[in-house]
Amino acid sequence: MGKTYNINDIALMAGVAKSTVSRYLNGGYVSEKTRLQIENIIRTTGFSPNQTAQNLKSKQRKVVGVVIPRIDSYAVSRTLMGLDDALNAVNMQMLVINCSQSIDREIEALDNLSKQKLAGIVWLASAISKRHHKIINQLESANIPILLLGQTHPTLPYIAYPDFDGAFSLGQYCKSLGHKEIAYLGVEEKDLAVGLNRWLGFKKSFDEADISLTRYFCSFSLQDAYELTKKIINAQSNYTLLLCATDNIALGAYKALSEAKIRIPNDISLTGFGGYDFTQMLHPSLTTIELPFYEAGQIAAFKLRYILLSQDKTIGQTTNKQENDPYLQLKKTFTNSAAALYLSSAEKENISHGCQLDSHQLCTTFTLKKRQSVDISDKKK
Amino acid sequence: MGKTYNINDIALMAGVAKSTVSRYLNGGYVSEKTRLQIENIIRTTGFSPNQTAQNLKSKQRKVVGVVIPRIDSYAVSRTLMGLDDALNAVNMQMLVINCSQSIDREIEALDNLSKQKLAGIVWLASAISKRHHKIINQLESANIPILLLGQTHPTLPYIAYPDFDGAFSLGQYCKSLGHKEIAYLGVEEKDLAVGLNRWLGFKKSFDEADISLTRYFCSFSLQDAYELTKKIINAQSNYTLLLCATDNIALGAYKALSEAKIRIPNDISLTGFGGYDFTQMLHPSLTTIELPFYEAGQIAAFKLRYILLSQDKTIGQTTNKQENDPYLQLKKTFTNSAAALYLSSAEKENISHGCQLDSHQLCTTFTLKKRQSVDISDKKK
DNA sequence: TTGTATGCGTTATCAA
């Protein structure tokens, strides 16, 4: 049923030329009489202009491609929400491409997107390889701006999280609790943000002779962290603190510890990174660093729009270099899965029952202007 | 930088007609010699055909619009994953529109999508009002098929979850545990699937004189459920079981109970509905019904493709009626946030420490063919 | 095997 009308049909039925209909649609000169005629026909037919043809003609780009590593992640969905809300406000749409952690699919997605006439691309990148750079060039030559979210880059515009500083400040906090035997559950360094910077931040915190920091590697998967933690438990080490590179990893550790009847934080302390909201549902809730995923999404949308606008002005000369380092607010929420070693056992008992100690409940914000960098020496211990 | 080439440029540079280039691109007749020439030019220029123009020409629809109520939901993201994986396999893409629980944005989104030449629309609907139906007609007259996911409909094709049966079977299980004073935390009935069917399923289970079932209403938000539960706690009622319409609601209740130092399941039992994976991280983990969100997404993609294919054959006569009721596998995972009333306190203690009792660990699957329906009488108690 | 001409549904230019 329901033939789909085009502007020609409408023109014919209204007894005018199609250019007149077009003018009507785009708010140009139309006499009252013809305006009513056209209006009438459009209402009865339910006609609406073909956006594909409009795009072909006007080269207006209203869709931004969003490349994400996975979709079932708190960080990703919060980011998408921020992006979507901000994009929606300026009448733009998201084309979300999920890559399921596969670098092949990521390359394929980027390649594919480069063939579509998009307003721009926001790429929630985890690692950028040489293979990626070929596609990046392709996108640049297709004049479609690309914005990195969550990673830094020497030439591309980006928005990054204060991974180093967050880790450093959480590390300082843990140090203040008196921990000396610490295990770190992190991810590979090729992920600069999560794998490298967080590690460096923690490392700097504990860079003292009398603190032992041992580093373990796992993937982003909860399951993987769970398995790793079981191994660590079985190895009978005497860690008092498990530092995790992400909340998800901490969740896996949490599960393994609980199953082994190792009490948190009575027997061992545990921290995460990210601020996934349901980690606050646990008892005790997870000590973590809260990252502004939603805001990052919003900022990405604004920044992309800014790039687009400035491109329109200085047409021809795209300026991709990072002009002003974007800074993100970092909210540190230290709750109670990490306990001080000098607490009385009564106090500890209290914590494990979900009671919150004021001394562990600090919440400050600070602003990051410049990313710090630290050279990597060999692993401690 | 980087001028963007079109097929004409390539033809000129290769010294052939643009139709030849087009033929090359689409696998038609080309001599070895010209093939090499064109290939060469394309490589050096990095040319790739404009998909907008291709679409305008060939009317091939490769994008399906996905309308979702929210993005930060486990159910939604699992569904999107299933959709994406299945769509990806047949070279199609998703255009995700998030409506942030706003009915206005939902209407707007559907309206907007009807103007784009999409392959189809998958709508994760929560409630379908009269206002929606106007848009649905609009979509039908634009010849773009729409598939409902998570709700039923008299004329539109849909995929629904076994809400009634799931609730009924969870109810049976709870009844077997001996509970007599039960509170139900549900959502509005205008949401047929979650609000009505789950309620009816539970209601049928407890349809006996000696069981008291009290119904409370809240939104889908964890925070809302948290507040409501606090009120229930303050009202000093003597419920032994809190039935929640969703896992998210159960999470809110879980938080309120924990904060009030009411032990689960020692002091009160708690159940959810949905099977969000992190509910299994809690101690005790949540008793719930696991819904196949991922699979539903996959099936939606298959079904949409089937509709598209059959449309192509019997062109002109779209068949929108529900031919074969799609059925979904339901996995019931009863774990340990709901305890039997006859357990010894030692056993209960065991449960609250995260130990799993075999008797509470049943896991069966069954297949739903026909949705059951039950008339609504007045609320019990 | 290749090139010419035409159309897809719009918008924009320019003359009437």
Add this chain to the structure above:
DNA sequence: TTGATAACGCATACAA
């Protein structure tokens, strides 16, 4: 104020 006509970038029937 209106209408013919030429793009936009590509695909294809048909002629060469």
